[in-house]
Amino acid sequence: MTREALDKAVAPRSLSRTAFGLSPWEAVPWLVAFAAFFLFPGYVPLFGQIIVMTLFALSLDIVVGYCGIVTLGHAALYGTGAYTAGLLAVHGWTEPISNAICATLVAALAGFLTGAVILRAHGFITVMLTLAVTVTFYEIANHTDKWTGGDDGLKGIDMSPLLGRFEFDIYGDTAFFYCLAVLFLALVLVRLLVNSPFGWSLRGIRENIGRMHAIGCPVYRRLLQAYTIAAGLAGLAGALQAQTTQYVALRALSFDLSGDVLIMLIIGGIGRLYGAFIGVPLYLLAQDELATRDAANWYFWMGILLIVIVLFARGGILALAGRLGEILARRRA
C-alpha cells in the first residue's frame, strides 16, 4: 500500500468526539459474541479462532492504522508468542494465565529488538525489513525442529485448567470465554492508548512525521514503544492460539499469515479501533463458508472482495458504514 493510499484509508476521528465518550455501538461486538455462542454451539471452536485473530488484527492496527507503518512481519511476533507459550507448556509450565503473560513479554521483547532496527528505516525499506524478520523467524523455527517440531508443528501442549477450575474442553467453551475476556481487556488497553496524548502523537507521526520532529516529538521512541506494545499483544494472541488449539504450526510465523491478517484488517478498516472486529469475523466466516462450498476457489472470491473494498470502500467496511450513517443523519436533519 502506498503512502497516499494509507492517508486516504485511515480514519480522521475527531479528538473531541472520541476522547471520553463510549458509543452504544461499542457493546455490539460483545453482544454478538454472546449471541453467537448460544445460537451456534457447533461453531464455538471457530468463534474461538475468530476471537484470537481479532486480537491479532487489533494489535496490527496499532502499527498499521495508528503509526502508519505497513508491516508484513506481524506474524513473527504472533508466532513468537505461540511458540513461547507452546514450548513452556510442553516443558511443564501449563498454568494458562502466567504462561500467556510470559509469551506476551517474550513477544514484546522480540518486537522491541526487531523494531529497534525496522523503525530506523522508512517506506519500502521498512516493509522489506519486516518481511526479512518474518522469514528469519520462520527459518529459525524450521531449523530448530528438535524443539519446535519444525514442519510437523509443536504438539503435546496440554494446559492446566483455567484459574485451576475450568478445563479446556473439546467443545471449546472454556477457550471461547477465556479468549473473549482477554480480547476485552486488550481492547480496553488499546482504546485507552489510542485516545491518549501518546495515541494522538502516533496519528501525528502517521500524518506528517517531519512536522512531528519539528515540534519536538521523539518520533523513534514513540514508534518503538507502540511497536513493542503491539508486539506483546500479537504474542498474546499467539499464546491463546497455542493454548486453545494445543498445537503450533509453522504457519504461525509465516509471511502468509502476516498478509492474511493485514487483509482482514483492511477489509474491516484500519486506524479505527474496531476494524479488526469487522474484518476478521467476516474473513474467517467467509473462508469457512466458501471453503466448504467452493474449496478450490475460495481465495479467488476473497480476492474479489478485497478489490471491491479497496476500490469502492477505501477505509474498509467501517468507513463505508460511517459514510452511510452520515448520509442518513443528514436526511433526517
Next chain:
Amino acid sequence: MNVAPTLETRALQKSFGAHRVIDNVALTLATGERRALIGPNGAGKTTLINLLAGRLKPDSGTILMNGVDITREAEATRARTGLARTFQINSLFRNLTVFENIYLAVSEQMLSGGHMLRPALAEEETVTRTHALIRDLGLAGAAQTQVQLLPYGVQRLVEIAIALGLRPKVLLLDEPAAGVPAGETGIILDLVKALPAEITVLLIDHDMDVVFRFAERITVLAQGMILAEGTPEEIARHERVREVYLGKRHRG
C-alpha cells in the same frame, strides 16, 4: 544576566554535492530581536533555516542557542528547547482538525505527548492552551474542521499556531504569507507583528514592504554568503544590495 545572543552561528558551511549553499555564515540574533532574512531565490535562505532548526546538519561551523552549542542536537531536541519554525510550504496534519493540529504541538511542549493511559482531553493545561491559541489566532470557527478542508490562508495561520504552541524563544518564519491570496496577507502580517516582544524572530519574506516595516535589522543573503547586514535604512542605501537584489522594485 545572560549576555550571550539568543541564537548565533559561526562559520556555518553547507554544500549539496559540489554546490556550496551556505558559505561561512555568521549570524547573531539578540534576544527579542526582529530580524529579516532576504535574498534572491536560491540564496540559501531556507537552507539556513533548516540548519538552524536542525533538519539539516552543517558540514562545518557551530550553532549556539543562549551560548550553548546545539550544532549536534537533533531537530526535536532543539524544538523542545524553544526553537520553533514554520514551513514555506504548509507542513500540517492534513487529516486532523485545527484543534488536533495545535494540540499535538502543545502536548509535546508540555512533555506530555508520551502519556499513555489518560484521555488526551483529560490533559487540562494542554487543552486550555490549545483553545487559547485557537482564540488568539481567530481560528475558533474552524477549530473542529479538518485542516485540508480549510482555505490556504487559514491553513497558513494553523502553520504559525503550531509553532506558537511550542512556546518558542526563537521563531523562524519561512515566508509565512507565501501562497496566501493578496487580500488576506494582512491578517498574517499583523499576527507576526503582534508576536510577544520576548520572542526572537527571524523572518524570511519576499515582500519588501513587509520586511522593511517588520524588521529592526535585515540580513541579506546571496549565493550562500552574507552580503550585507544592517538597519532597514542602511540596507535600502546599500549599493551592492540594490544591484543584486532590490533592483528597481524598491524605491530606496
